[in-house]
Every structure is written in C-alpha cells, then in structure tokens.
Amino acid sequence: MESKPLLKTETSIKTGYPSQEVGTFLPFEIPQGAFICMIGPNGAGKSTLLRSITGVQPLLEGKILLNQAPLHTYTPKKLAQSISMVLTDAVAVGNMKALEVLAMGRYPYTSWWGTLKEKDHQVIDKVVEQLHLSDLIHKPFYALSDGQRQKVMLGRALVQDTPLIILDEPTAHLDMLNRIELVRLLRKVVKEYNKTVLLTTHELELALQSADYLWLVAGGEQNHFGQVEELVGSGLLERYFTSEGVCFDRLNGTFHFVSGAERRKLFFALTEKECTPAVKLKYTWIGRMLSREGFQLVNSAEKAEVQILFNIFGEMEVSTTLLSEGSKRVSSSGELLQLLSTIDKMS
Numbered sequence: 001m002e003s004k005p006l007l008k009t010e011t012s013i014k015t016g017y018p019s020q021e022v023g024t025f026l027p028f029e030i031p032q033g034a035f036i037c038m039i040g041p042n043g044a045g046k047s048t049l050l051r052s053i054t055g056v057q058p059l060l061e062g063k064i065l066l067n068q069a070p071l072h073t074y075t076p077k078k079l080a081q082s083i084s085m086v087l088t089d090a091v092a093v094g095n096m097k098a099l100e101v102l103a104m105g106r107y108p109y110t111s112w113w114g115t116l117k118e119k120d121h122q123v124i125d126k127v128v129e130q131l132h133l134s135d136l137i138h139k140p141f142y143a144l145s146d147g148q149r150q151k152v153m154l155g156r157a158l159v160q161d162t163p164l165i166i167l168d169e170p171t172a173h174l175d176m177l178n179r180i181e182l183v184r185l186l187r188k189v190v191k192e193y194n195k196t197v198l199l200t201t202h203e204l205e206l207a208l209q210s211a212d213y214l215w216l217v218a219g220g221e222q223n224h225f226g227q228v229e230e231l232v233g234s235g236l237l238e239r240y241f242t243s244e245g246v247c248f249d250r251l252n253g254t255f256h257f258v259s260g261a262e263r264r265k266l267f268f269a270l271t272e273k274e275c276t277p278a279v280k281l282k283y284t285w286i287g288r289m290l291s292r293e294g295f296q297l298v299n300s301a302e303k304a305e306v307q308i309l310f311n312i313f314g315e316m317e318v319s320t321t322l323l324s325e326g327s328k329r330v331s332s333s334g335e336l337l338q339l340l341s342t343i344d345k346m347s
C-alpha cells in the first residue's frame, strides 16, 4: 500500500516576497523515507523554497500540506516536532559543549524551563551512539572542526526527531571524505529510520549519485521535481544544464563544465588500440581534463584545429598549422595545457 505523502501541494504554488515573486512550482508529493537533493544556480530560489517549506516565509500563492494539514495551521512547537533544519552558517553557541548543542534539539519536547527527562536523555544517547559522537561531545563546540560540527548539527536534528530533516548546503565546508561520509550517514538516516532528508547542494554529481529525487530549481517557471532516473531519462537535466554552461554526459552521469570562452576543437586519439591499462587511464583522464577546460573534442581530425595523438608511452604529439614547427611532443597534462594555451593566443 502506498504510504501517505509527508509533504504535498494540491495546486501550483508561488514562492517569493512582497517585493518580488521568485518561483512557481507545479504540484508535488514528497514521500516519507526519501533522499532529495535540491540543485540550481545561485539566486534561483532554493533558500526561498526552503523558507516556505519550513513556514518561515509565507507563500504568495497556494498552500503546502505537511502530513495532510496546511503548514500555516501548525503551532511553532508542532512545527519544530515535524521539521528540523541544519544550517551551514556558524551557529552562535558561546562556550557550549557539543553535548549541550545536541541537547538543544530536544527543546520542542521539554517544558518551558528546558529540563530534560529520562526519555530525552535516551534519545540523545542513542544519537551519540549512532553517529559515533562519544569522543566529541565533551569538547567545546567552537573547538570542533567544520566536519565535526556538521556531524554534531546533524546529530541535533536527529535528536529533534522530526520526520523531515532539511539541510542547507551541508557539504559546503567539507573535504571529499567527509562529504562522502556525510552523504552515507544521511542515506542511512533515510533508509533505517524512514526520515525524509531534503538538502540543497551545488555538487551535481554527488546529488546524482545519492538522491532518490531531484528538485531542479532554476527560478521562475523552470522548476522540476522528480525521480533522478526520470529527470535524466527525459533529457531534462541535459537541457537544463547545457543552458547553464555545463555539458551533461547522460551515460556516465557526469558533468563537464564548458568555459564561457570559445576554445578550439581538438582531435584527441590513441595511436594504438592495444595499450596498457595505465596508458588508457592516463588517456581517459587527460580527455576529461580537456573537456573540463572547455575544449571541444571532435571525432575526426578534419574537423579539428589541433590534433593530439597519444602514444603507448603516454606521450602526446600535438600538431597544428599554427605551430611554426608543425608539431610538438609533450608528456604531461601540465605541459599539454601550457602548449594549448600558447596555441590559443596565436590567432
């Protein structure tokens, strides 16, 4: 049996401010137990939509239902028991210990005095165990690293024990390993505890690899919500990001950033089909680097202004009529980029 949606709209909604309309969103349904990544360019309206979903910014049109009830009918306490928010900005908590920051997550359940009961301590202890926070909780919050703080803030959201957890750019200050660790943790929260996690990110590949649903927020009417496979399959992602100066490789699920400046067409090929895996690997990654740098890789030498032949020793013969000597040999990606940049300046 289909479970009831956690969050839904019955009609289109409009987000924005009295001074400015920001976005229109077609009716959507967000299920319980889903991992959703919201992506889109700066200023497109992601934070505004999050503010509307958390009840901070009233909608200009339409209404959002949270567990079947309109959001505006929720008391602040009931809302805090339903939605938790993890912000990237530094939180002002003075000299508080990490444990005290965690415990703040229980405020929607405590009395006016904030006294914790047995049940509150049990919830906190469980989260400390789940997130392996025991080494951190007795340290002052300000003395933690960005990654450790992020983990404690996620812990606070879990302590708040809400069906919906919203995170605004949670990976912004994290290194690669901590980003992967955080995403793994969030997916665990979704799958094991049936929470719905909604986060904003500018890391498209990370979103594609981890999300069940994507929310593309491009502003105005250009907003789409759907399962990752649906959005990729329909070509929407490709169209959407091509216009943003990014090429999307549908098969690999990877993005190539296209530089604004027009760069040359290159024919980049292996001289021999049979070569060692190490040479193939170097060839593949140099090809990716060239795309990333904004060169257009074409599949025939006739269409290209520069030809780069990659031999079995990992060396590259760069030929173009623009070079006085006709061709030049380079062996590293750095040398290749330098030569291509020199060629760029030649016409």
Ligand SMILES: Nc1ncnc2c1ncn2[C@@H]1O[C@H](COP(=O)(O)OP(=O)(O)OP(=O)(O)O)[C@@H](O)[C@H]1O
Pocket: 017, 019, 020, 022, 040, 041, 042, 043, 044, 045, 046, 047, 048, 049
């Ligand atoms: N309090 C406000 N009053 C009026 N307009 C606002 C307010 N806050 C944001 N805006 C405007 O709303 C639009 C959307 O901003 P929003 O912060 O939602 O974008 P965003 O997608 O979250 O951007 P980013 O990726 O840079 O965080 C922008 O044009 C912004 O200037």
